[in-house]
Structures are given as C-alpha cells and as structure tokens.
Amino acid sequence: xxxxxxxxxxxxxxxxxxxxxxxxxxxxxxxxxxxxxxxxxxxxxxxxxxxxxxxxxxxxxxxxxxxxxxxxxxxxxxxxxxxxxxxxxxxxxxxxxxxxxxxxxxxxxxxxxxxxxxxxxxxxxxxxxxxxxxxxxxxxxxxxxxxxxxxxxxxxxxxxxxxxxxxxxxxxxxxxxxxxxxxxxxxxxxxxxxxxxxxxxxxxxxxxxxxxxxxxxxxxxxxxxxxxxxxxxxxxxxxxxxxxxxxxxxxxxxxxxxxxxxxxxxxxxxxxxxxxxxxxxxxxxxxxxxxxxxxxxxxxxxxxxxxxxxxxxxxxxxxxxxxxxxxxxxxxxxxxxxxxxxxxxxxxxxxxxxxxxxxxxxxxxxxxxxxxxxxxxxxxxxxxxxxxxxxxxxxxxxxxxxxxxxxxxxxxxxxxxxxxxxxxxxxx
Amino acid sequence: xxxxxxxxxxxxxxxxxxxxxxxxxxxxxxxxxxxxxxxxxxxxxxxxxxxxxxxxxxxxxxxxxxxxxxxxxxxxxxxxxxxxxxxxxxxxxxxxxxxxxxxxxxxxxxxxxxxxxxxxxxxxxxxxxxxxxxxxxxxxxxxxxxxxxxxxxxxxxxxxxxxxxxxxxxxxxxxxxxxxxxxxxxxxxxxxxxxxxxxxxxxxxxxxxxxxxxxxxxxxxxxxxxxxxxxxxxxxxxxxxxxxxxxxxxxxxxxxxxxxxxxxxxxxxxxxxxxxxxxxxxxxxxxxxxxxxxxxxxxxxxxxxxxx
Ligand SMILES: Cc1ncc(C[n+]2csc(CCOP(=O)(O)OP(=O)(O)O)c2C)c(N)n1
Numbered sequence: 037x038x039x040x041x042x043x044x045x046x047x048x049x050x051x052x053x054x055x056x057x058x059x060x061x062x063x064x065x066x067x068x069x070x071x072x073x074x075x076x077x078x079x080x081x082x083x084x085x086x087x088x089x090x091x092x093x094x095x096x097x098x099x100x101x102x103x104x105x106x107x108x109x110x111x112x113x114x115x116x117x118x119x120x121x122x123x124x125x126x127x128x129x130x131x132x133x134x135x136x137x138x139x140x141x142x143x144x145x146x147x148x149x150x151x152x153x154x155x156x157x158x159x160x161x162x163x164x165x166x167x168x169x170x171x172x173x174x175x176x177x178x179x180x181x182x183x184x185x186x187x188x189x190x191x192x193x194x195x196x197x198x199x200x201x202x203x204x205x206x207x208x209x210x211x212x213x214x215x216x217x218x219x220x221x222x223x224x225x226x227x228x229x230x231x232x233x234x235x236x237x238x239x240x241x242x243x244x245x246x247x248x249x250x251x252x253x254x255x256x257x258x259x260x261x262x263x264x265x266x267x268x269x270x271x272x273x274x275x276x277x278x279x280x281x282x283x284x285x286x287x288x289x290x291x292x293x294x295x296x297x298x299x300x301x302x303x304x305x306x307x308x309x310x311x312x313x314x315x316x317x318x319x320x321x322x323x324x325x326x327x328x329x330x331x332x333x334x335x336x337x338x339x340x341x342x343x344x345x346x347x348x349x350x351x352x353x354x355x356x357x358x359x360x361x362x363x364x365x366x367x368x369x370x371x372x373x374x375x376x377x378x379x380x381x382x383x384x385x386x387x388x389x390x391x392x393x394x395x396x397x398x399x400x401x402x403x404x405x406x407x408x409x410x411x412x413x414x415x416x417x418x419x420x421x422x423x424x425x426x427x428x429x430x431x432x433x434x435x436x437x438x439x440x441x442x443x444x445x446x447x448x449x450x451x452x453x454x455x456x457x458x459x460x461x462x463x464x
Numbered sequence: 465x466x467x468x469x470x471x472x473x474x475x476x477x478x479x480x481x482x483x484x485x486x487x488x489x490x491x492x493x494x495x496x497x498x499x500x501x502x503x504x505x506x507x508x509x510x511x512x513x514x515x516x517x518x519x520x521x522x523x524x525x526x527x528x529x530x531x532x533x534x535x536x537x538x539x540x541x542x543x544x545x546x547x548x549x550x551x552x553x554x555x556x557x558x559x560x561x562x563x564x565x566x567x568x569x570x571x572x573x574x575x576x577x578x579x580x581x582x583x584x585x586x587x588x589x590x591x592x593x594x595x596x597x598x599x600x601x602x603x604x605x606x607x608x609x610x611x612x613x614x615x616x617x618x619x620x621x622x623x624x625x626x627x628x629x630x631x632x633x634x635x636x637x638x639x640x641x642x643x644x645x646x647x648x649x650x651x652x653x654x655x656x657x658x659x660x661x662x663x664x665x666x667x668x669x670x671x672x673x674x675x676x677x678x679x680x681x682x683x684x685x686x687x688x689x690x691x692x693x694x695x696x697x698x699x700x701x702x703x704x705x706x707x708x709x710x711x712x713x714x715x716x717x718x719x720x721x722x723x724x725x726x727x728x729x730x731x732x733x734x735x736x737x738x739x740x741x742x743x744x745x746x747x748x749x750x751x752x753x754x755x756x757x758x759x760x761x762x763x764x765x766x767x768x769x770x771x772x
Contacts, residue, residue: 095548095551095552095555096544096547096548096551098543098544098547122551122554122555123551124547124548124550124551126543126544126547126587127587128540128543128583128587129579129580129582129583129586130579130580130583132536132537132540132580133537133539133540133543133579133580133583133584134540136533136534136537136540136541136544136580137540137541137543137544137547138544139531139533139537139541139544140508140531140540140541140542140543140544140545140546140547140548141544141545141547141548141551142544142548143531143545143548144544144545144548144549144552145548145552146547146548146551146552148544148548162534163533163534163537166533166534167533170533265555272506272529272531272545272562273529274504274505274506274528274529274562277526277527277528277529277530278529278530279519279524279526279529279530279531280529280530280531280532280533281519281531281532281533282518282519282520282521282524282532283515283516283519283520283521284521285520285521288521288522
C-alpha cells in the first residue's frame with residue numbers, strides 16, 4: 037500500500053500554486069481577484085464555513101449560537117433569509133436539540149449541517165454518540181474554544197478533545213482556506229456509502245474563526261459536480277419501514293460497534309480518494325497529514341490546526357540556519373493516521389507533540405498519548421516529549437516554538453529527556 | 465368530529481409479540497394512536513418502556529418507520545424530520561405527505577424533554593406529540609416524575625415513616641403546551657378509546673404542532689392487578705382525577721362530563737402505590753389528594769366554561 041503524504045516545501049514560493057489552472061492571469065474585480073475560475077474572497081474562518089455550506093447544497097441546518105461560532109449561524113441565516121439557499125434552517129433552543137434535529141433530518145435522507153463550540157459541544161455530548169451510532173452522515177464545524185469553569189471564550193481544544201471518542205471523523209484545519217476546502221470534502225466523505233459517519237471539521241476559535249484571510253473559492257458548478265445530492269438506502273421510507281435506534285443488548289451491541297469502528301477506520305482511504313478528486317478541481321492537495329522538512333529532519337513538531345502556521349514559519353527560519361527541523365501537521369485526528377505517521381518519522385531522533393488541551397491527570401495530553409502509544413509498537417527509540425500550550429486563548433509565540441525546537445535538538449544530541457510534559461507559555 | 469370504528473385501519477402497525485408487560489397501558493396507548501393514522505407516518509420515540517420493549521434487536525414491532533436516539537430529544541428529532549421532509553419536498557416536489565408523531569413517556573416529556581418540546585412547539589413544526597402518562601419513570605424502575613401525583617409511592621418518593629410518598633402536585637402539562645399558543649392540545653385516557661383516537665386524528669389534521677396527553681396506567685408501577693389497567697384508566701376519569709378536555713386555539717372544551725364523580729377511594733384502593741395513605745396517620749395526605757382533585761376539576765370546569 038502506498039501512503040498518501042502531502043508535502044509542503046519550506047522554501048517559500050511567492051505565488052500560491054494553482055499549477056493546474058492554465059491561465060493564471062489575475063484581474064481585479066470588485067475588490068476581489070479572480071484567478072481563472074477561482075475567485076479570491078476575503079473571509080474569516082466562520083464565513084469560509086458558511087460559504088462552503090452554501091455551495092454544498094445543504095438541505096437542513098440546525099444550529100444554536102455560541103461564540104466564536106456565531107458568525108456561521110448568522111451568515112447561514114442571512115443566506116436563507118435572502119433566498120440564496122433553499123435549506124431549511126431550524127433555529128433550535130439548544131445544542132442538544134440542534135444535533136437531535138440533525139439526526140432526524142439526516143434520517144430523511146437530507147444533507148445536514150450544524151456548527152458549535154465549547155459548551156455547546158459539551159451539551160451535545162450524548163447526541164454525538166447517537167449520531168455516529170445511528171450512522172448519520174452530518175457535517176459539523178467545531179470552532180474550538182475553552183471549557184468552563186472559569187468561563188473563557190477563547191481558543192483551545194478542550195471541547196473536541198473531551199469528546200474525541202465519540203465515533204466522529206475529526207479533522208483540524210489550519211486556516212480559512214483549509215476550512216473551506218475541508219467542509220466541502222467532508223460532505224463527500226461523510227456521505228460515502230461505506231462510511232456514513234458524521235464529521236467534525238475543527239477550526240481554532242478567533243485565531244481562524246475571526247481572522248480575515250484570502251480564500252480561493254470554487255465556482256458553484258464545480259462544487260455541484262463534486263458534490264451531487266446525497267443518496268442513501270437507509271432512510272425514513274414508508275414503503276420500506278426501518279426501525280432506527282432500537283435496543284441492542286449483549287448479543288448484538290458489540291458487533292454493531294465493531295462495524296462502526298471498521299467504517300471509521302476506512303475513512304482515511306476514502307479521504308485520500310476524495311482528496312485526489314478535490315485536487316483536480318481546486319489544485320489544493322489534502323490527506324491525513326501534511327509534512328514539511330521531514331525528508332531529512334532530526335527533530336520534528338507534531339501539531340494540529342492554526343499552530344502549524346506558526347511552527348512552519350519558525351521552521352523556515354531554523355532551516356535557513358541549517359537546523360534539521362521538521363513539521364508534521366495532522367489534518368485527520370480520528371481515525372488516527374498511524375501508518376502515515378510511521379512513514380514520516382522513520383529517521384527522526386526526537387519528536388515534540390503539542391496539545392492545546394489538558395487531559396487532567398493523564399500521563400500526556402490526548403494527542404501525545406496517542407502518539408506515545410503507537411511509538412511503543414514500532415519506534416521505541418524515538419525520544420518524545422509533550423507540550424501543553426495555548427489554554428484559554430494564550431498565544432503561542434514564534435520564540436516559544438523556537439525554544440521547543442532547540443530543546444528537541446538538544447535531546448536528539450544527548451538522548452536525554454528531562455521533562456516529558458512541558459507547560460509552555462504559563463506563569464508558574 | 466368522531467371517527468367511526470369503520471374508518472380505522474385494520475392494520476396492526478404495532479405488531480404483537482413486543483415485550484411490554486401484560487396489561488401495559490402505554491402499549492395500548494401506542495397501538496390506539498396508530499389506529500388514527502390517515503396515511504404514511506413516522507414515529508420518533510423517546511427512551512422509555514415503549515421504545516425499549518418494542519425494538520429488541522433483531523426484532524422490531526414497528527411496521528412503520530421508527531426512530532429512537534435519546535431520552536429527552538423526541539420533539540427535537542421530530543423537528544429535524546419535518547425540516548428534512550420539507551427541504552427534500554421543496555426540491556423534488558413530492559406530494560407524499562408523511563405524518564410525524566413524537567412519542568414519549570411522562571418522564572421524557574414533563575421533565576427531561578420539556579425544553580426540546582417547548583422549542584419545537586414555539587417554532588411551530590408540523591407534528592403531533594403524544595405523551596403517554598404512566599405517572600413515573602417506569603423503565604428505570606418506578607421513579608417519581610413531574611407527572612407523579614401527590615402521595616404516590618415510587619422508588620424515589622417512597623412512602624416512609626415520615627414522608628408519605630410524593631409531595632407536591634402533578635404539573636399542568638396541557639397548560640404549559642397551551643401557553644405556546646398551539647392550535648390543538650388535549651387530554652385523553654386509554655379507558656375511552658373513541659375519544660382518544662379521534663383526538664389523535666384531529667391532532668394529525670392540524671397544520672402545525674399538536675399535543676396529546678394520554679393517561680396510560682402501569683400495573684407494575686401502580687402496584688395494581690394487570691387486569692385492572694383499563695378499569696383504572698376509566699376510574700381516573702370518572703373520579704375526576706384526570707379530566708378529559710381539549711383546547712382548540714386556546715379555547716377549552718370539556719369532552720367527558722362527570723355529573724356524579726365516583727368516590728376517589730375506589731380508584732386509589734386498587735393501587736398499591738397509595739396503600740400507605742389509608743393508614744390513619746396519613747389521613748391528611750388523603751384529604752390533600754382529594755382537595756387537589758377538586759381544585760383541579762373546578763379549574764378545568766371554569767376553563768371549559770361548564771357549570772359544576
Ligand atoms: C439522559 C438520560 N438520563 C436518564 C436516562 C435513564 N432513563 C431511561 S428511560 C427513563 C425513564 C423513562 O420514563 P418515562 O419517560 O416516564 O417513560 P416510561 O419508562 O414510563 O415508559 C430514564 C430515567 C436516559 N436514558 N438518558
């Protein structure tokens with residue numbers, strides 16, 4: 037099996053690569069730049085979500101507002117109010133009902149979307165499991181935010197990490213462009229007949245959700261072709277009545293869960309297939325993970341989401357100084373891309389795993405626990421340490437990242453790990 | 465409007481062979497509700513006895529599409545189903561209307577599901593919510609709910625040496641629903657099938673949300689003989705413990721007049737859950753129960769503009 041690994045060069049190219057677009061001449065139009073058939077629009081992450089949903093021909097949206105996700109529901113409400121989309125918008129009274137309504141809608145055969153954050157995701161907790169257990173293909177944007185108490189509206193990933201075992205496919209985007217691209221792909225993956233599982237597309241609160249960026253958007257017709265209306269045999273149909281969600285006892289429950297796990301594990305394969313097709317229409321390449329400098333790196337940082345952007349810029353600087361550092365950015369957190377990860381860490385001497393959430397009392401943050409446990413299988417000699425950072429929206433700075441890289445380089449040299457868990461950026 | 469027996473479907477949409485108890489009131493309530501079907505329909509069920517006992521995999525008693533996911537979300541699920549039908553109908557121009565019934569016990573309705581129900585009623589989704597009321601959480605072993613009447617002994621409101629069963633009143637559930645200004649809300653009892661089935665049909669005809677609150681005794685939870693399920697459902701009405709009325713566009717109408725109420729003791733004595741209140745030391749509880757019943761009955765008569 038050949039593994040699909042997306043590589044990003046650390047030597048910066050000046051223009052965004054749109055190699056497949058024959059005529060890349062640009063013209064300024066209404067303040068936006070049109071590139072052949074892709075328009076460049078200024079979107080923050082939330083707006084990118086809403087726009088992707090608009091283009092994805094979603095039938096039902098059920099959502100409840102929460103900072104920093106609110107812009108998504110506001111934009112979608114406007115699209116509906118203006119008749120830009122003919123989706124049904126169920127403006128529910130709680131996140132619990134939002135996802136419950138999504139289950140009902142999904143079982144009619146509709147294409148369904150919702151979005152939430154933080155407390156909203158926590159309130160949905162039991163519904164998350166019901167959604168995946170009922171194999172409802174629903175796409176949800178999770179705008180990652182810290183959990184109460186104390187209340188804090190800013191970015192960390194305690195929300196999704198607290199629900200990581202809910203059976204959903206979990207994707208983390210680095211910027212608004214990725215958010216846009218992932219939402220569209222997520223519907224295809226989620227609704228694939230072998231998958232039929234819900235997908236959470238995560239974006240960092242404020243850092244992505246409220247930062248304006250240039251986003252290349254596809255023409256409507258391209259998205260329409262890429263994403264035909266949902267088809268499913270398993271839906272409410274009076275001529276073929278199905279009972280959804282009955283009682284499964286000791287004699288069947290386990291088999292059902294085993295099947296669910298199998299479907300989830302198949303997702304990486306389907307995600308790669310869908311990614312290839314998406315590349316053809318967009319010129320942007322996606323997969324389970326993206327690497328930078330991993331061909332000859334001695335040490336690397338493994339992280340997700342917007343943090344990767346900061347790490348990459350530090351990496352470029354250190355590379356210019358001749359330091360052999362690398363970056364592994366996970367797009368896909370569940371199912372965990374085990375083989376893909378192994379394939380890029382073969383010659384590595386030290387690895388830093390960055391968690392933007394605490395797993396109280398656990399040996400490591402959740403992401404690092406996953407990595408540490410699989411290293412045990414194949415690569416026991418790799419030195420690893422965990423960085424906890426960014427709680428409650430605390431910024432992680434380039435100089436902190438540089439220190440982390442330097443710590444890793446030191447460990448690569450000496451082979452000695454002093455602190456297995458480092459709390460970076462906190463006053464102690 | 466009264467639908468005649470001839471109009472009812474002869475089809476058993478709830479197949480026999482389910483695992484609900486002998487003499488189960490909610491099973492009768494469910495079967496009768498389905499008799500009111502006027503065409504294709506889907507049921508979304510809250511967690512509870514009916515849900516658990518009709519669908520033990522690989523079997524199902526449901527001959528119509530049926531959905532269960534959680535305890536407190538039947539109304540929200542119904543809202544989503546309606547939205548899905550609407551959205552898909554918009555695109556395909558399908559004329560095939562499918563009725564939606566959300567079905568929940570009193571726990572799933574009065575207590576944990578009241579928020580989802582309130583939201584769905586306020587938003588005006590076209591569905592019928594049926595609450596089968598057996599006056600406690602029966603599925604988990606007879607715990608008190610907001611529908612448990614004063615004095616009833618349950619496993620979480622046990623009749624003890626000092627505390628004589630549940631304290632406080634049953635919620636005015638229909639009042640809560642009516643406050644949402646919905647077109648139709650009604651009470652019913654499985655002891656009066658014609659009235660009940662007619663009301664379910666009427667509720668289905670409504671373009672928007674409608675609510676039916678049907679009394680469905682649970683012999684196990686009420687500590688009663690299973691042979692007495694229907695008798696108890698009738699007695700509850702004849703003693704004025706459970707008034708039967710409907711509210712159309714805010715207008716209350718009494719459907720079953722009780723000129724000479726049967727003594728409430730006749731109803732209470734058939735149920736072990738009230739045994740303790742016949743102990744002389746809890747005399748005041750019996751009196752309080754009687755007072756609750758009279759006050760409520762008079763309130764309903766007033767609302768229905770009926771002279772006692
Ligand atoms: C969130 C949640 N809390 C608690 C339960 C446990 N539970 C399942 S059914 C039930 C009681 C149901 O009572 P009711 O709605 O009156 O229906 P009945 O059992 O009487 O049919 C409870 C407490 C649950 N399934 N989900």
